[in-house]
Amino acid sequence: MSDQHNPPAIRATLEPERPAPPQAGRARPKPLRALAGRQELLVLGLLLLAGIVLSLRSENFLQPTNLLNLARGVSWFAISALGVSMVILIGGIDLSVGAVMALAGLVCALALQAGTPLPLAIGAGLLSGTGVGMANGLLVGQLNLPPFIVTLGTMGLARGLALGLTGGAPVRELPASFRMLGQGDLRLAGVTLPLPLLAMVTMALLVSLLLHQTVLGRYIYTLGRDEQALRVAGVATTRIKITVYTFSGLLAACGGIIMTAWLGVAAPTAAEGYELDIIAAAVIGGTSLFGGEGSVLGVVLGTLLMLTVRNGMVMLGLPAYWQLSTIGAMILAVVLIDYLRRRRLTHG
Amino acid sequence: METLLHVSRLTRSFGDLTALDRVSFSVHPGEVVGLVGRTGAGKSVLAQILGGTMAPSGGTVLVGGERLRWPFSPRRIGVATVPQQTALAHGLDVTANIFLGAELGWPRLGWLRSPDRRRMDQRASELLAQLDVAVPSLRTPVDNLTSEQRQLLAIARAMVAPARLVVLDEPTALLGYAAQQRLLALIRSWQQGGTAVLFATSSLDHIFAVTDRVIVLNEGRVALDTRTDSTSREEVVAALIGQSERQQLTPIIWALESYYSAREQAERLRLQQRRLERDLAAQDSLNQQLIKQLAQQVRSLDQANLALQDAQRRLLTEREDERKYLARELHDEVIQDLLSVNFQLEELESEAAANPALADELASIRESVRALVSDVRRICGNLRPPTIDSLGLAAALQSFTRDWSARSGLAVSLEVAEGMARLPEEIELSIFRIVQESLANVRKHAQARSARVRLAPASPRAVSVTIEDDGRGLDASLDLAALGRAGHYGLLGISERVALLQGKLRITNGAAGGLLIEAEIPHPRAV
Known part of the structure; x- marks a missing residue:
């Protein structure tokens, strides 16, 4: 009835003035431009700075042995950090990661000690981590419990399980084939590539592919930014949460097994406190604790920066007691710089 | 008809508050059901339950016969939802x-x-x-x-x-009038396509515009569920307010109605104004462009016209000069020669008196020469009326008309007003030529028996020339251009001459039925 007030003739006069349908891709930022002004770049700069300072102050820093060791150490750390950063992306937190690393390594080591073939033993280790992750996911996703509390609980459970299984004693004398996973190198055309590094790069690529090339990746970012919108759009957010926590457990187990292979010993107290280091590395790399923001590259760079600084302090012979404060100061500094940069961006 | 959505005893409570209280209704495919209720009546809760994001406390919902379990993805069961807060x-x-x-x-x-x-x-x-x-x-x-x-x-x-059921929760609240109308059209197209629509809105106009059925929720209960055609605004508002508050009904209806209609009116006005402004602006710029182009064209046409007139005037002047020269040559040379030949012949005749045959011969030759002289004189007169320079236009016309009448055998009357002063040579000559041309026309085309030429002052600064005949007159439509194309330059020539003198020309059929040519030619005030 009120339709009569809008006769087609009037539409016709309005039509030519209507702007052309929006063109896709016009506003798509160039990859380089997108990178500029991002935290990854800042971290990369700091990393180069740390590398230059350390190579000037310590002749040992640039030694191949040291760099290879650093690369191996970074690898398993970064693999675990990838999982945690996915959890942070959806607005959650995973405090159980350190304990899961220790548990998975230990389960794998115990299985090996019992004579289980290597692939099966690794599978068992991965399964233990995945189980803890899935428990996290179910409690957080299905029951809507706060992730901080849930993962704090599973952290205790996993750590306690590791201690209980071994009676607190580390498992030694692991088979060489297993230790190869953490200590072995791949020599390709004269270049030495540590196996853990290859594993890390592979994982990083896979996670990156998952985050940026799949619908699930979109949902993960969107879940962290606007969970309600995703729910209203009919996406099963609970299942995403379960998936991501499970994935975090799996990656933590992966990192834990490589760590154990690298160390050559499975200690129930291994990786203690690493959950905070890993979260710190992710934050340094630009992952927002509020969710929805962060990248694989950032996480890898953040890990690299943190471990390089730690390694450098050892190289320079600085007392170990000060390492903790240095890392803490670094976190604050990076977050502060990021805050200032953002404020300048938003306030012109 | 098969039921698409079947809601049965649906209840949802938040603590002590019951947002939906045993709500039951069903929706058929292609049916548009309006959902009305005051704020807090449970519309949005119902929409959220149907959107899969909120589980009910009790009751069942069947979509296409399939019982829903929360949470679900509405898309998977063919339901599309537009939540109130744009999610x-x-x-x-x-x-x-x-x-x-x-x-x-x-x-x-x-x-x-x-x-x-x-x-x-x-x-x-x-x-x-x-x-x-x-x-x-x-x-x-x-x-x-x-x-x-x-x-x-x-x-x-x-x-x-594609959805089987679209749930719209207050979609028009944030839309302007034009977008609201588009949405209503969209709802109608869904309706025609067999998609059911559950349309929660607070606009009664929209309810009555598109819905097949209207459900009124009041404090979580279905207060009214009826066909839209069989209800009225009053009934809907009564259900909306609740029976117990009936006494307040009228002012509230009035308030609601006037509020919505005022808002819509304002929207419509705004839209129209915007449209008008836009149209006007477009029209204005278009007009200005057109005017500019026109002015330009007129200017260039004027220039061309002026140049043309100039050329024409020069041509005519040159032609007149040429004629004058030719006439003088003929008069001064040829006629004198002929006269001297005649004189010689006369002498020869007197000498040849002895031979009467020769004398006769010579006399006839002299006669021919005299005829020749008078012919040449007439040609001279046509080329350049000899009297016009000395005695003026009136005299020239007098002699011309007499001569013309004698040659054509048609009666011509010439009336020249008393006290016509001498005009500039160019004008007198033009008038003479106009009369000459007109009379030539009369002889060639008019089949007339008599013609009348009148010369009178129209004003102190203009002279009027009228030539009228009693012939067959003009065809209904006179097209000078067509005449020109057909090779008849008479009238065209007249109109050109008049135009060159900045005069006015009227060619009509006179009272007697013949052609009436009236020209008014301005001239400098006679001294």
């Missing part, structure tokens, strides 16, 4: 938001499929065009859009996949 995801761009939860992608691996941006962008542009939404770019984050654009995006999202 677009922050930070995602236009396309991503439209397709959120229904991304097109490949391969078919569920969540692991890779989004196909190009296909989604294309489809998104189509949907936006259909809804007439103009967004800066498909890559614009939705946070940068207006609330109307955001609401339209939420509606576009409901159109991504």
Whole structure:
């Protein structure tokens, strides 16, 4: 009835003035431009700075042995950090990661000690981590419990399980084939590539592919930014949460097994406190604790920066007691710089 | 008809508060059901339950015979929802938001499929065009859009996949009048396509515009469920308010009605004004352009015309000069020669008196020579009326008409007003030529028996020339250009001469039925 007030003739006069349908891709930022002004770049700069300072102050820093060791150490750390950063992306937190690393390594080591073939033993280790992750996911996703509390609980459970299984004693004398996973190198055309590094790069690529090339990746970012919108759009957010926590457990187990292979010993107290280091590395790399923001590259760079600084302090012979404060100061500094940069961006 | 949506004893409570209280109704395919209720009546809760995001406390919902279990993805069961708070995801761009939860992608691996941006962008542009939404770019984050654009995006999202049931929760609240009308049209098209629509709105106008049935919720209960055709605004509002408050009914109806109609009126006015302004601006600039072009054309035409007139005037003057020269030559040379030949012949005749045969011969030759002289004199007169320079126009016309009448055998009367002063040579000559041309016309075409030429002052600064005959007159339509093309230059020549003198010309059929040519030719005030 009120339709009569809008006769087609009037539409016709309005039509030519209507702007052309929006063109896709016009506003798509160039990859380089997108990178500029991002935290990854800042971290990369700091990393180069740390590398230059350390190579000037310590002749040992640039030694191949040291760099290879650093690369191996970074690898398993970064693999675990990838999982945690996915959890942070959806607005959650995973405090159980350190304990899961220790548990998975230990389960794998115990299985090996019992004579289980290597692939099966690794599978068992991965399964233990995945189980803890899935428990996290179910409690957080299905029951809507706060992730901080849930993962704090599973952290205790996993750590306690590791201690209980071994009676607190580390498992030694692991088979060489297993230790190869953490200590072995791949020599390709004269270049030495540590196996853990290859594993890390592979994982990083896979996670990156998952985050940026799949619908699930979109949902993960969107879940962290606007969970309600995703729910209203009919996406099963609970299942995403379960998936991501499970994935975090799996990656933590992966990192834990490589760590154990690298160390050559499975200690129930291994990786203690690493959950905070890993979260710190992710934050340094630009992952927002509020969710929805962060990248694989950032996480890898953040890990690299943190471990390089730690390694450098050892190289320079600085007392170990000060390492903790240095890392803490670094976190604050990076977050502060990021805050200032953002404020300048938003306030012109 | 088969039931699409069957809601049975649906209840939802929040603590002590019961938002929905045993609500039951059903919706058939292609049916548009309006859902009305005051704020807090339970519309949004119902919409959220049907959207799969909120589980009811009790009751059942069947969609297409299938019982729902919460939470569910509405898309999977063919339900599309447009929630009240536009639930677009922050930070995602236009396309991503439209397709959120229904991304097109490949391969078919569920969540692991890779989004196909190009296909989604294309489809998104189509949907936006259909809804007439103009967004800066498909890559614009939705946070940068207006609330109307955001609401339209939420509606576009409901159109991504074909749905059996569309649930709209107050979709018009954030829309302007034009967009509201588009939405109503969209609802009608859904209706025709067999899609059921559950349309929660607070506008009674919209309810009565599109719905087949109207359900009124009051404090979580169904207060009215009836066919829209068989109810009235009063009844709906009564249910809306609740029976117990009936005494307040009238003012509230009035308030609601006037509020909505005022708002709509204002919207409509705003739209019309905008449209008018736009049209006017466009019209104005177009007009100005046209006027400019026209002025330019007129200017160049004027210039061409002036140049043409100038050329014509020069041509005529030269022709007159040429004639004058020719006439003088003929008069001074040829006639004198002829006269001297005649004189010699006369002498010869007197000498040849002895031979009468020769004398006769000579006399006849002298006669021929005399005729020749008078012929040449007449030609001279035509070329240049000899009297016009010395005695003036009137005398020239007098002699010309007499001569013409004698030669054509038609009666001519010439009336020249008393006291006609001498005019400039150019004008007198032109008038003479006009009369000459007109009379030639009369003889050639008019089949007339007599003609009348009148010369009188029209004003102190103009002279009027009239030539009238009693012939057959003009055809109904006179087209000088056509006459010119046909090779008849008489009237054309007259009109050109008049135009060159900046005079006025009227060619009509006179009272006697013959042709009447009236020319008014301005001249400098006679001294």
